Amino acid sequence: MPDQQQILTTLKEYFGYDSFRPLQEEIISSIFKSKDNLVIMPTGGGKSICYQLPALLLPGVTLVISPLIALMKDQVDGLSANGINAAFINSSQHENEQQEIYQKILDKQLKLLYVAPESLSFLDTVLSQVVVSLIAIDEAHCISSWGHDFRPAYTQLGYLKNKFPKTPVIALTATADKATRQDICNQLNIPNATQHLASFDRKNLSLEVRPGNKRIEQILNFLEERPNESGIIYCLSRKATETIAEKLQNQGFNAQAYHAGIDHQKRATVQENFVNDSLQIVCATIAFGMGIDKSNVRWVIHYNLPKNIEGYYQEIGRAGRDGLPSSTLLFHSYADVVQLQKFADMSGNKDVQLAKLDRMKQYAESLSCRRKILLSYFGELIVDDCGNCDVCKNPPTFIDGTILAQKVLSTVTRIKEQEPIGTVIDVLRGAQNATVFDKGYQHLKSYKIGNDIPWKDWQQYIIQLINQGYLEIAFHQNNKIKLTSLSKKVLFENEKISLAHLKDFEKAKQIITEV
Ligand code: ADP
Ligand code: ZN
Numbered sequence: 001m002p003d004q005q006q007i008l009t010t011l012k013e014y015f016g017y018d019s020f021r022p023l024q025e026e027i028i029s030s031i032f033k034s035k036d037n038l039v040i041m042p043t044g045g046g047k048s049i050c051y052q053l054p055a056l057l058l059p060g061v062t063l064v065i066s067p068l069i070a071l072m073k074d075q076v077d078g079l080s081a082n083g084i085n086a087a088f089i090n091s092s093q094h095e096n097e098q099q100e101i102y103q104k105i106l107d108k109q110l111k112l113l114y115v116a117p118e119s120l121s122f123l124d125t126v127l128s129q130v131v132v133s134l135i136a137i138d139e140a141h142c143i144s145s146w147g148h149d150f151r152p153a154y155t156q157l158g159y160l161k162n163k164f165p166k167t168p169v170i171a172l173t174a175t176a177d178k179a180t181r182q183d184i185c186n187q188l189n190i191p192n193a194t195q196h197l198a199s200f201d202r203k204n205l206s207l208e209v210r211p212g213n214k215r216i217e218q219i220l221n222f223l224e225e226r227p228n229e230s231g232i233i234y235c236l237s238r239k240a241t242e243t244i245a246e247k248l249q250n251q252g253f254n255a256q257a258y259h260a261g262i263d264h265q266k267r268a269t270v271q272e273n274f275v276n277d278s279l280q281i282v283c284a285t286i287a288f289g290m291g292i293d294k295s296n297v298r299w300v301i302h303y304n305l306p307k308n309i310e311g312y313y314q315e316i317g318r319a320g321r322d323g324l325p326s327s328t329l330l331f332h333s334y335a336d337v338v339q340l341q342k343f344a345d346m347s348g349n350k351d352v353q354l355a356k357l358d359r360m361k362q363y364a365e366s367l368s369c370r371r372k373i374l375l376s377y378f379g380e381l382i383v384d385d386c387g388n389c390d391v392c393k394n395p396p397t398f399i400d401g402t403i404l405a406q407k408v409l410s411t412v413t414r415i416k417e418q419e420p421i422g423t424v425i426d427v428l429r430g431a432q433n434a435t436v437f438d439k440g441y442q443h444l445k446s447y448k449i450g451n452d453i454p455w456k457d458w459q460q461y462i463i464q465l466i467n468q469g470y471l472e473i474a475f476h477q478n479n480k481i482k483l484t485s486l487s488k489k490v491l492f493e494n495e496k497i498s499l500a501h502l503k504d505f506e507k508a509k510q511i512i513t514e515v
Helices: 004-015 024-032 048-057 069-081 095-106 117-128 152-163 178-187 215-224 238-250 264-275 309-316 334-346 350-364 370-377 402-414 421-429 434-438 455-467 487-492 502-508
Strands: 037-040 061-065 086-089 112-115 132-137 169-173 194-197 205-211 231-234 255-258 281-284 299-302 326-332 398-400 471-474 480-483 498-500
Touching (some): 004 048, 024 037, 024 194, 037 178, 048 061, 048 132, 048 169, 061 117, 061 152, 069 112, 086 095, 086 117, 095 117, 112 117, 117 152, 169 178, 205 370, 215 238, 215 299, 215 326, 238 255, 238 281, 255 264, 299 309, 309 350, 334 350, 350 370, 350 455, 370 455, 402 421, 402 487, 421 434, 421 455, 455 498
Parallel strands (some): 037 194, 061 112, 086 112, 132 169, 205 326, 231 281, 231 299, 255 281, 299 326
């Protein structure tokens, strides 16, 4: 294993940096100990060096699996410019080009080899003849159908660990909730991988949610306050990106549409102009932004509700990479929820998708600090409100919710975290139905301790507790309500809980029909 000094020298020599960013060093040293690793780090956090640097110091070749064929060439060019021997293999190449690379692998000339998962099988024989020192799986969330960007070609990657049992694997992604993280590790056959979770807190991004009525008018006002600042408007449909871009152009704004249906050349131009600041606004479907290196995106607007929090967080994360204050605005409309429910209904993983959408909707309707919700979704529990979201800036009226919270949490404890929200409320209210009687919940101490409060109100209080991180929903276990590490503060340390008054909740939930 190389020593500290050798690692730092390599960092300086090949990448030009004097020090590591948070987590990079511990990840790298874990690789040198031949351990398997899962890295969850936001975009721009510095994931690449975590495998590129070890690749330079390990004896054989490092295999990098990446779905982003379009970006492989750039990555390899970047590495070559730094004097690192790297190449890529994907379906865009001619056969003789690939043959040349096979030869380089056999001649042990390469330190890094980028491969699209679809092309991996062609390499099988070549790889059997060389030492593979490290396997890096980029965008690892693509392997899980529980994640938000499932790619079937990823599902075969588990065989790599079987083929190279002694080679450490490092899986990297910018987005994965707790259950998805475990699913990634299981599918890659690295169930005991060390998980490295970087902080997702992007304090420079302000968070705001508004009812989605008269959206164009609101956007025009928003833009007026931000002359010449560049930003992205995410839309659900291709059609919407075009209509909105046109409306903005008619008002004299420098805006273009971007979606997968636009021809390749035109798309590349839009992207290029946006990156070099000659295009101010891109109206895009989610296809836009993956891998784009533009640090001065000052705002991101979601014209439509995103289908889950992972996607939303990744998209707003494209703003303010330079660390300067940047704004994000989400429009919440009931019509979007209905539309997204239809999509989810048609998807393979219906229940999970619907539960994730529900969580997104709760975020939009929340009366708790929005950053707390986002971070707790990714397993990061913060105690203080952020001060940089619309709820913090314009707080609702609060009531002392300590006793309510104690009642809920003790009920969840007594039913052994085995039930979804509806049954928790049934037990609290002393419902007399089959679920309750079948499981004998009527004998619990918690039974009926909350029958003075209407069902719907309990529901809102419990959602607030989830939003504040005192409970969580296990999406992959039939939405059972689970305790979190914060729960014990309420149960055993008498922590004071504030809950929003429910009259404010009705206000936040205004139903919007205008599109
Ligand atoms: P990610 O893959 O997590 O989105 P990258 O690996 O592309 O992030 O890194 C993001 C940016 O941060 C790149 O410009 C990279 O050169 C830079 N970077 C990475 N590590 C360091 C470091 N230790 N010091 C300074 N800059 C770094
Ligand atoms: Zn806040």
